[in-house]
Amino acid sequence: MTESANAVSGGRATRPFARFEWIIAGRYLRARRKEAFISVIASLTMVGVAIGVATLIVVMSVMNGFRGELLDKILGLNGHFTAHPIESQFTDYKETVAALQQIDGVSFAVYFVEGQVLASGRGASTGVSVRGMDEENLKKLSLLYNGAEQGGFDQWDDSKGVAIGYRLAQQLGLSLGDQVQIINPDGAMTPFGSTPQIRSYPVNVIYNLGMVEFDSFFMYMPLEPAQDYFRLVDEVLKPGMGPLDPLASDEEIDAAYERIPRVSAAEIFIDDPDQVNLMRQRIQSTPGIRPMVLTDWQQRNETFFSALQVERVVMFTILSMIILVAAFNIIASLIMLVKDKSADIAVLRTMGATRGSIMRIFSITGTTIGVIGTLAGTVIGLIVAANAETLRASISNLLGVTLFPPEVFFLSSLPSRTDPVEVTVVVCMALGLSFLATIYPAWRAAQYDPVEALRYE
Structure with a gap:
């Protein structure tokens, strides 16, 4: 004790x-x-x-x-900024994108054509968003470019086909090589009003991004066919050309007019997604950049x-x-x-x-x-x-x-x-x-x- x-x-x-x-x-x-x-x-x-x-x-x-x-999926396909022109049509898109990519803090920028259409397959139809991009810009979107499960984006500009998500392909009953019909209600103007524009394109690529919204809603096509389909090519009489002869041939008419294509918008990808306010000021204050409306990813997905x-x-x-x-x-x-x-x-x-x-x-x-x-x-x-x-x-x-x-x-x-x-x-x-x-x-x-x-x- x-x-x-x-x-x-x-x-x-x-x-x-x-x-x-x-x-x-x-x-x-x-x-x-x-x-x-x-x-x-x-x-x-x-x-x-x-x-x-x-x-x-x-x-x-x-x-x-x-x-x-x-965040990775959304920002891997959609830019940190979406830029829309203010004063005039977006015809100088190549020069604008080249200038944007020189700004400190900008990783890269892409331009594209976008429109809403009705897509039809084998007995099924659904609304989709069509984006027209050339191969040079598609390669910048590694998530999409490397996400092809069937087919590929090689020789994309000359393919004259489309790329769709695998969920959209299942929904429409389509496979590689099938024809998908897209209908744009805002077609050519006639004396009786606007007529729907209906065209068919082969499915050249089926991609899988692992996100339902992208795999079931987005359709991609080469830039030039998209500009032609959505009527984003203006024909302007060349400088110095006088009035054309009413009996001029088609070759003479084509030689007298200049085709000026345009795009819908550009997307800007920055190094730090959280620095949108700083980069907005930097982009808007850079001399030589045309006035644009910038919408950042936080504004687009604020509620979500x-x-x-x-x-x-x-x-x-x-x-x-x-x-x-x-x-x-x-x-x-x-x-x-x-x-x-x-x-x-x-x-x-x-x-x-x-x-x-x-x-x-x-x-x-x-x-x-x-x-x-x-x-x-x-x-x-x-x-x-x-x-x-x-x-x-x-x-x-x-x-x-x-x-x-x-x-x-x-x-x-x-x-x-x-x-x-x-x-x-x-x-x-x-x-x-x-x-x-x-x-x-x-x-x-x-x-x-x-x-x-x-x-x-």
């Missing part, structure tokens, strides 16, 4: 977290037959902390991946990405409640442990243990539950987040249902990107709540009166 008392009341007891405190806390964590119920509660609490931490890491990683993948951000914050807050509930379970299990160990506390106090030692013993016990649960949850969460798509596919095959259908979630796979900063925040929050949960039970244990605790022993 004297040696034990010296071990408790000696100089080592005055140091924070003395060795005997760790030993006693460790014994309280190990189950005995008569303490099995308390041990089960502690184990369930540990599991609750692990589940909360793992769930937070997985959900935040998937939402980061979802946002990042959408704002909704994603709100959902992200809400999900983090809701799922944090799991860890908070587990922290309350730590409080409950420690209070039960304190009640069960009241006699042990009294003995330790009579042997010279201070109130601070008693508090530290139960703080170590509760914090250890939180630390083990947090570490286990972190490991589980990182493993699940790294294999999110594999697990989704396995569960879908096992249950025979489609989890996260691409028609709803835009993407054909479940992306996941783990942010080390967010993982650190989750771990620190779990450890902090676990420690705070031990304060009150440990304080109550330290307030036990040894005499009252041992009176009925």
Whole structure:
């Protein structure tokens, strides 16, 4: 008894977290037959902390991946800025794009023709957006150029065909080499009004970008056929040419007129997508650049990405409640442990243990539950987040249902990107709540009166 008392009341007891405190806390964590119920509660609490931490890491990683993948897809096909001319028709598009690409911070720029049409295949029709681009500009869009599953963009300018997404091909019942009919209601003017313009083009390329909106809505064709189809080529009488003879031949008429093609707009890709305000000022203040209306990607997708951000914050807050509930379970299990160990506390106090030692013993016990649960949850969460798509596919095959259908979630796979900063925040929050949960039970244990605790022993 004297040696034990010296071990408790000696100089080592005055140091924070003395060795005997760790030993006693460790014994309280190990189950005995008569303490099995308390041990089960502690184990369930540990599991609750692990589940909360793992769930937070997985959900935040998937939402980061979802946002990042959408951003990569959207900005991989659509520019950070869309530029429309103000004063006149966009006929100097080549010179404008060349000048834009010389601006510091601009990666590259492309010009294109765009229009809305009705596309028809084998017994099915749907509205699509047609974009006309030449091969030089298509090569700049690596996501599209490298996304061809059938066919290819080689000799694109001379192909006289179109490129469609694989989902659009499925919807229209088309395959490589089939004819797709496109109908533009804004056709040629006649004495009886505007007549629809109907033409058919062979399908030369079927691409897969992994995003439902792009794979089912966009159709690409070479620039010159697109300019001709959407009537974006102006025929102007050449300078110095007088009035033509009414009986002039077609060759003489063609020689007298100059064809001036134009495009719908240009798209500008910048090095840092977050620096849109700075780059807007830089582009607009660059001398020699014609006046243009610049619409950035944040303006085009403001509602969508704002909704994603709100959902992200809400999900983090809701799922944090799991860890908070587990922290309350730590409080409950420690209070039960304190009640069960009241006699042990009294003995330790009579042997010279201070109130601070008693508090530290139960703080170590509760914090250890939180630390083990947090570490286990972190490991589980990182493993699940790294294999999110594999697990989704396995569960879908096992249950025979489609989890996260691409028609709803835009993407054909479940992306996941783990942010080390967010993982650190989750771990620190779990450890902090676990420690705070031990304060009150440990304080109550330290307030036990040894005499009252041992009176009925």
